[in-house]
Amino acid sequence: MPLFAVLLLSSTPLLAQTPWLEENTPWANSPWGLMSRQMFVEAQAEFQKTPLTSSIHRLGYALSLLTGSAGDFRSQREAREILRSLAFSPSGGEIAALARFFLICLSENENAPPGQISNSYRLLLEERTANPLMEMAASRLALLEIHRAGTDRDRQNEVLDELQKLESYILTPPARREFYTSIAFALLENEGEPQIALDYLLKADAIGHPLPQTQADTLLLIAGLAQHLKKNDLALDYYRRFLTSIRRDNRRYEIEQIVHKLEAGKNEG
Amino acid sequence: MRGDIIREKNLFSFSIILIVSLSSALLWLTYQALRRPGWELLTGQIEIRFAHWQLERGARDAFDLLAGEYESINPKLRVVQIPVPEKIFPFWFKARLFAGDPPDIVQLGLGTTPEILARSFYPLGGIVDRPNRHNAGTPLAGVPFRETFFDGMLGGFNPSLIEYYGVPLSVYTNRIIVNLDLLRQITQKEEIPQTFDQLLQIFDSVQKFNTHSSTKVSPIVVYRSHGVHILQSLFGSQTQRMLREVYPPGFFQARPWLNPLLFARGKWALTSEPVLNGFELMQLLGRNLAPGFLQLSREDSTFQFLQKRALMIATGSWDAKSILELADFRLGVFCLPFPEPNESRFGRNTLGPLSEAGTTTGLSLGVTRSSLNPEIAVDFLLFAASQKGNQFFVNRSGMLPSIVGVKPPEFTEKFLMREKGYTQGIVIADRTQPDAIRVLSSQLHQLLKPDSSIHQFASSLRKPLLTAYATDARRSLQSRQTPILRTEVQIAAVIFLGRMEPAAEILEEKTDLLLAALGAQYRSKALQESALRAVQSLLRQKTAEIGESEQKFSSLLVVPQTTSQHPPYSSAQQNNRIYLSKKFFQ
Numbered sequence: 017m018p019l020f021a022v023l024l025l026s027s028t029p030l031l032a033q034t035p036w037l038e039e040n041t042p043w044a045n046s047p048w049g050l051m052s053r054q055m056f057v058e059a060q061a062e063f064q065k066t067p068l069t070s071s072i073h074r075l076g077y078a079l080s081l082l083t084g085s086a087g088d089f090r091s092q093r094e095a096r097e098i099l100r101s102l103a104f105s106p107s108g109g110e111i112a113a114l115a116r117f118f119l120i121c122l123s124e125n126e127n128a129p130p131g132q133i134s135n136s137y138r139l140l141l142e143e144r145t146a147n148p149l150m151e152m153a154a155s156r157l158a159l160l161e162i163h164r165a166g167t168d169r170d171r172q173n174e175v176l177d178e179l180q181k182l183e184s185y186i187l188t189p190p191a192r193r194e195f196y197t198s199i200a201f202a203l204l205e206n207e208g209e210p211q212i213a214l215d216y217l218l219k220a221d222a223i224g225h226p227l228p229q230t231q232a233d234t235l236l237l238i239a240g241l242a243q244h245l246k247k248n249d250l251a252l253d254y255y256r257r258f259l260t261s262i263r264r265d266n267r268r269y270e271i272e273q274i275v276h277k278l279e280a281g282k283n284e285g
Numbered sequence: 286m287r288g289d290i291i292r293e294k295n296l297f298s299f300s301i302i303l304i305v306s307l308s309s310a311l312l313w314l315t316y317q318a319l320r321r322p323g324w325e326l327l328t329g330q331i332e333i334r335f336a337h338w339q340l341e342r343g344a345r346d347a348f349d350l351l352a353g354e355y356e357s358i359n360p361k362l363r364v365v366q367i368p369v370p371e372k373i374f375p376f377w378f379k380a381r382l383f384a385g386d387p388p389d390i391v392q393l394g395l396g397t398t399p400e401i402l403a404r405s406f407y408p409l410g411g412i413v414d415r416p417n418r419h420n421a422g423t424p425l426a427g428v429p430f431r432e433t434f435f436d437g438m439l440g441g442f443n444p445s446l447i448e449y450y451g452v453p454l455s456v457y458t459n460r461i462i463v464n465l466d467l468l469r470q471i472t473q474k475e476e477i478p479q480t481f482d483q484l485l486q487i488f489d490s491v492q493k494f495n496t497h498s499s500t501k502v503s504p505i506v507v508y509r510s511h512g513v514h515i516l517q518s519l520f521g522s523q524t525q526r527m528l529r530e531v532y533p534p535g536f537f538q539a540r541p542w543l544n545p546l547l548f549a550r551g552k553w554a555l556t557s558e559p560v561l562n563g564f565e566l567m568q569l570l571g572r573n574l575a576p577g578f579l580q581l582s583r584e585d586s587t588f589q590f591l592q593k594r595a596l597m598i599a600t601g602s603w604d605a606k607s608i609l610e611l612a613d614f615r616l617g618v619f620c621l622p623f624p625e626p627n628e629s630r631f632g633r634n635t636l637g638p639l640s641e642a643g644t645t646t647g648l649s650l651g652v653t654r655s656s657l658n659p660e661i662a663v664d665f666l667l668f669a670a671s672q673k674g675n676q677f678f679v680n681r682s683g684m685l686p687s688i689v690g691v692k693p694p695e696f697t698e699k700f701l702m703r704e705k706g707y708t709q710g711i712v713i714a715d716r717t718q719p720d721a722i723r724v725l726s727s728q729l730h731q732l733l734k735p736d737s738s739i740h741q742f743a744s745s746l747r748k749p750l751l752t753a754y755a756t757d758a759r760r761s762l763q764s765r766q767t768p769i770l771r772t773e774v775q776i777a778a779v780i781f782l783g784r785m786e787p788a789a790e791i792l793e794e795k796t797d798l799l800l801a802a803l804g805a806q807y808r809s810k811a812l813q814e815s816a817l818r819a820v821q822s823l824l825r826q827k828t829a830e831i832g833e834s835e836q837k838f839s840s841l842l843v844v845p846q847t848t849s850q851h852p853p854y855s856s857a858q859q860n861n862r863i864y865l866s867k868k869f870f871q
Contacts, residue, residue, distance in 0.1 A: 043782055051778035052795075054403035054446060054771055059778075072781070079774045083767070114777060121773065125766045148800055149776045155804055159811035166815075167550070190797045194804030201808050204533035205543060205815065213533075226794075227801045228437075229444075240535025264436050266643035266708045267537045270636070 047076055056084030071111045074098050079118070096122070113143055117150045130160055141185040151191030154182050155198040162202035172208050189223045196220035197234065204237070214241040232262045236271070243278075252278045332363045333662050335390030335650065336378065338371040339682075343606025347682035354677055355668050364665060371395065382653075389656035390666065393441075393451040393649045399768065402443055402450050406651045407659055409449040412667070413438060419671035424690055433670070435689050440646030445768055445806075447798045451649030452666040454675065455602075455684040458641055458700045459515070462608055463597045464590070465615040467502065470494075471596065477617045481624045481631065488573045491596055503575035506595035508586040512571075512578045513726050515599050515621060517712045518639065519570055520563035522623040524710030525636040527559045531711075538708035541717045541809065542816045545754040549819035553711060555743040555750075559634040560711075564732060564739045566624070566631060571733045579726055587611075602700040606683025609696050618699035640706030646687040713750065717761060720753040751824050758817035765810050772803045 043049040047062035060080035068074045078098035085091035102115035120136045137153040137160075145151065158179050165171035179199060186192045200216040203209065217238045225231040239254035255275050259268065337348070345368055352364035367388055369377050375396025381387040382405055391397070397406070413431040420426050420433065431438040431449075440453035468487075469475050471494045478484040491504045507515060528539060531552040536543075547553055553560065575581065575595055583604075590598035591611050598608070599621065609616060623638045624631035650669070652662045668674045675688040683697050693701065714721030728749065732742040776799045783792035 043785070046782075048778045048781050048785075052775060052782055052792075053408070054399070054775050056771070056774070057404065076778075076781075079777065083771050083774045118773070121770070125770075147780065148796060149773060149780060152773075152800065152803060152807070155807050159807055163811050163815040190800040194800060194807075197804060198808055198811075202811060204535075205540075205546065205812055207533070210534060225801060226797050227444075227805070230801055230805055236537055237535035240537070241533075244534035264642055264644075266640040266706070268642050269640050269705045270537060270707050 047080070051076065051080060051083075054083075056080050060084045071102055071105065071107065071109075075102055075111050075115060078102070078115075082118070082122075110145060110147060113140060113145050113150055114147070116140060117153060120153070121156070124156065124160070130164060134161055138182065141182055144185050144187060146187045148188040148191045151186045151188055152194060154179075154186050154191065154195040157182070158195060158198045159202050162199065162206060162208070165206065167207045169209070172203065172206065176212065193220045193223040193225065196223075197225075197230070200237070210241050210244055214238060214245065217241070228262065232258060232265055232267075235261070236267065239271075243274075248278055248282065252282070330361055330363045331658055331661060332365060333390065333656075333658060333665055334365045334367055334388035335392075335662075335665075336367040336369055336374075336381075336388045337392035337648075337650070338369055338374045338395065339392070339603065339648065340368050340370060341603055341607045341682075342610060343682040344603070344684065347678045347680075347684075350677055350681045351669050351674060354674070355665055358668075359661075362661065362665075382655075385655060387653045387655050389658065389662040390650050390652055393651045394647075397450075397651070399443060399445045399771075402651070403446055405654055406450050407654060407656075407663070408446075409441065409452065409652075409663070412663065413449050417667050417671055419668045419674060423672045425672050425688075430667070430670075433672070433689055434646055434687050436645045436687075438646065440687065441649050441651075444802060445772065447795065447802055451651045452670050453646035453649040453687045454669055454678055455646070455648040455682070455687050456644055456702070457601050457603060457647050458644060458685065458702055459511070459599065459601050459621075460618050460700050461505065461597050461599050461621055462590070462605075463617045463619070464593060464595075464612070465617050467593055467596050467614065468617070471502070475617070477619045478622055479619075480628070481622045482628065484622055485569065487596070488569075491573070500594075502593070503589070503595040504573040505570075505597045505599055506575040506581070506586045506589045507578050507599040508581045508583045509579050509726075511583075511599060511601075512574055512581075513722060513729075516567045516571055516729075517714075517725075518621065518709065519566045519623065521709035521712045522635045522639070523559045523563035523566060523631065524553075524634065524712070525707055526634045526710070527553060527557065528708075528710040539711060539715065540812070541715060542758070542813045544711050544715070545718075545758070546812065546816035546819050547711075548754075549751070549816065549823045555747055556740070561739055561743065562631055562634060564742060567729075568732050568737070568739065571729065579729065602685050602697065605697050605700060606681075609683060616696070618696070620703060636707040638703065638706040639709055640704065641702035642704045642706075644702050648684070648687075713746075714753075718754065718757040720757045720760075721750060724749045724753040748827065751820055751827070754820045755817060755824060758813055758820065762810065762813055762817065765806070765813075769803070769806050769810065772799060772806060775799060776803065 044053070045062075047059045050056075050059035050062060057080075060077070063073065063077040063080055066073070068077055075098075078095040081091045081095035081098075085095075096119070099115040099119050103112055103119055105112055116136075117140060120133060120140065123136075124133045134157050137157040140150060140153050141157075161175045161179070162172060165175050176199070183192075183195075186195055196216040197220045200213040200220070203213045203216075217234055221234055221238060225234055235254050235258040239251045239258065242248070242254065243251035252275065255271050255278070258265075258271055259275065262268070335348075337344075339345070339348075345366065348366045352366065355364055356362055374392075378387065378391060378396050382401070387405070391406075393402070393406075414429045416427050417425070417430045417433060420428065425433045434440070434453065435456075438449060438453065440456070441449045441451035443450050463477065465475050472487060472490045476483070478487055488504045491502055495501050529537070531547055532540075532543065544553075575586070575589060578586070581589075583600075586595075586598060586600070587604065587608065589595050590608070593614070598604075600608070605618075620638065624635050626632045626635055626637060650666055652659050652666070656662050669678060670688060672688055672690055675686050675691045678684070679686045679691060679693050679697070683694055685693050685697055685700055713725050716722075724746070728742070728746055731737055731745055732739070776796060779792050779796050779799060783796065
C-alpha cells in the first residue's frame with residue numbers, strides 16, 4: 017500500500033460520532049456552551065474570535081477571563097473593568113444586574129465591609145430579577161448576617177426579621193429553597209431557635225432537594241428537630257422518608273433503631 | 286514569446302502552489318498518523334492505553350485479564366495498561382497531559398482536580414441512564430448503567446461539576462489481617478478477637494512472647510497515614526455520644542468545620558471525659574503498633590508482616606490479594622473491634638461499631654479528551670463494569686466489586702461493608718484539616734512514650750491545634766473562592782443557554798442541580814469563616830492570657846473584616862444605595 021494511503025487511512029477518525037457526548041449538542045461548543053461545562057479557557061478563546069460589541073458578549077468574555085485566568089492579574093483587572101462598565105451602563109437590564117452580582121461577590125471575597133456587602137445584595141434582590149443565580153444573593157446575605165450575629169439570639173431575631181422581608185423578592189423556587197436551607201443551617205450552627213430552623217427546613221423540603229446528600233441531611237434535620245421539639249409524628253414521618261429514599265448511608269442503622277423506639281412509644285401511648 | 290514566458294511563469298507558480306499544498310497535506314496527515322501509537326501503524330489494530338496506580342499484584346493481573354477478555358471479543362483492539370507508582374502519578378499524569386499525550390483512560394483521584402476533569406476528560410452523563418450493552422443476558426440487562434452500581438455510581442460523580450466522569454470498578458474498606466500461625470504460636474489458640482478487650486489480651490500475649498523470644502514481634506504493623514486514621518477512628522468511638530449532645534438536634538454525623546467551631550466556643554474540650562477516654566484508647570492501641578509506624582510506607586508495612594515481624598497488619602481491601610498470595614502462613618481477617626456500650630471501661634460514651642453502609646465506590650477510571658478512540662475507551666469501561674467484567678476483575682484482583690450481583694472471592698468477603706453500626710463521633714482533625722492532622726501526628730510521641738500522661742498530652746495539644754485549625758481554615762477558604770466563582774459562572778452560562786436553545790428542559794434540570802451544589806458550597810464556606818473567627822478570637826485571648834507576644838501569631842490573627850461590628854442594614858448605607866456607587870467597586 018502506498019505510504020500516502022497508509023497515512024490517509026490511519027489518520028481518519030475511527031468513529032466520527034460519539035452520540036453519548038454532550039459535545040454533540042448544537043450549542044455545546046459555543047462560548048456559553050463551553051462555559052456551561054466549566055471549560056473557561058476554551059470559552060475565552062471563542063469569545064475573542066468575534067468583536068466584543070454586545071453587552072452579553074462582553075459579560076461572557078469578562079466572566080471567562082475571571083474564571084479562566086485565575087492567576088493572571090492583568091486579565092483579572094480587565095475582567096473587572098468590563099464588569100464595572102456593564103454594571104453602570106445606562107441601558108441597565110439583566111446584564112448590568114449580573115455584572116453587579118459578580119462584582120459584589122468579588123468584593124465579599126476580598127473582605128469588603130460586610131454591611132456594604134449585605135446592603136448591596138439586598139438592593140440587588142429588590143430588583144426582582146427572577147434570575148435564580150442573582151437570587152442566590154439572598155443565601156449569601158442570610159449566611160453572612162446570621163453567622164455575624166453568632167449565638168446572640170436577639171441579634172439573630174433582628175436579622176431574621178430583615179431576611180423575612182426579602183422572601184417576596186425571591187421568585188424562583190431553587191433560589192428560595194437554598195435561601196431557606198441556608199437560614200436553617202446557619203441558625204443551627206449558631207445555637208438558634210430550633211422551631212424557627214425547623215420551619216425553614218420544612219419550607220425548603222416542600223420545594224424539594226435535587227441532590228441526594230442535601231436531601232438526606234435535610235430529612236434528618238427535620239426529623240431530629242421535630243423529635244427534639246416532641247413532635248414525634250412529624251419526626252417519625254421524616255425518619256421513615258429518609259429510610260425509604262436514601263438507600264445507602266452510614267446513618268441508616270441508627271435511624272432504624274430510632275424509628276423502632278418511636279413506633280414502640282406510639283403503640284404504648 | 287512574451288506570452289510563453291507568462292504561461293511558463295503561471296505554470297511554475299501553479300506547480301509551486303500545488304507542491305506546497307500537497308506537502309502541507311502530507312505533513313498534516315503524517316502528524317495525525319504519528320499521534321497514533323506505532324502499534325496501530327504497524328498492525329492496523331487500535332490501541333487503548335489506560336494508566337492507574339493500583340500496583341498491587343492482583344490488580345495488575347486483573348487488568349491484564351480484563352484487557353485479554355475484551356480483546357478476545359474485539360480482535361481489532363489491543364488494550365494496554367500503564368501502571369504508575371502512586372507517589373509520582375499526579376506529576377506523571379500532568380506531564381503527559383501538558384505534552385498532549387495522556388493515555389485514553391486514566392484512574393481518577395490523584396491530580397485530577399475539577400478543572401482538569403472539566404477540560405481534559407469526557408463527561409459520562411450521556412451513558413449513565415442507558416443500559417450497559419455488555420450486561421445483555423444477565424439480570425442487569427436493561428437496567429440503567431448507573432443503577433448497576435451498588436451505590437448508584439457515586440464514586441464516578443464529581444459533586445462540584447455535577448457530572449459523572451469516572452466508571453468505578455471497586456470499593457475500599459479497612460480491616461486487620463492476622464497471621465494465624467503466629468497467633469497460635471503466641472496465644473496457643475486461633476481465636477480472632479471479637480471485642481476490644483480480647484484484642485488487648487492478644488497485645489498482652491505478644492508482650493509476654495517477646496520477653497522470652499529471640500525474635501521480637503509487633504502486635505500490629507500499619508503505615509503512616511493509615512496509622513493516624515485508625516487511631517482517630519478508635520478515638521471517635523468515645524465521642525459518639527458527645528457529638529449527639531453538643532451538636533444541634535438532627536445532625537447524626539460530624540459536619541466539616543463544626544467541630545473546630547464548637548471547640549472554640551467551649552462546647553467540647555480536650556479535657557472532656559470522652560476526649561480523654563479517646564486519648565487513652567489511642568494510647569492503648571498506639572503503643573502496640575510497630576515502632577516508628579509514622580515513618581513506614583505501605584510497602585514497608587506489608588514487608589514487615591510478610592516477614593512475620595508483626596502479628597497483624599492494618600490495611601485495606603486493595604492489599605488483600607497481594608498479601609494472600611505472598612504470605613506463606615494462614616491468614617484471618619477482622620474489623621478493628623470497638624468498645625461496646627456495655628463494656629465497663631470504655632462503654633459509657635460509645636454507641637457501637639462504625640457503619641460502612643455509606644461507603645462509596647472507588648477505583649474510578651475516566652476517558653481523556655485526547656483519546657483518538659473515545660467511543661472504544663468508553664466501551665472498554667462498560668465491559669469492565671459489566672457483571673461479567675467486574676466478576677473477572679474481582680476474581681483475579683481479590684478486590685471488592687462495585688457492581689450489583691458480583692460476588693467477591695471467599696477471602697475478600699470479610700472485607701465487605703459492615704451495614705450495622707453508627708457514625709464516628711467528634712475527631713481531632715478530619716481530612717479537610719491537613720495541618721491539624723500533622724500536629725496530631727507530630728505530637729503522638731507525647732502520648733505513646735512509656736511515662737506519658739494523657740492530661741499532659743491534652744494540654745500540650747491545645748495551642749498547636751488551635752493554630753493549625755486557623756491555618757487550615759485560611760488556606761481552605763482561599764482555595765474555595767475560585768470553585769465557587771466557577772460554579773456561579775457556569776450557572777450564568779446554563780441559564781443563558783436555556784433561554785437561547787431548545788434543550789431548555791435539560792438545562793433547567795442542570796440549573797437546579799448546580800444551584801443546590803452552589804448553596805451547599807456557600808453554607809460550608811460560611812461555617813468555615815465562622816469557625817476561623819471563633820478560633821482566632823480564642824487564640825487572641827490565649828495569647829493575651831499567657832502574655833506571649835502577639836507578634837508570634839500575627840499572621841493568624843488577621844481577622845477578616847466580616848467580623849467588624851457593622852449593623853446589618855444601616856440606614857445611612859441604605860440611603861446611599863451604596864451598591865450603585867462606582868466608588869464601591871473600585
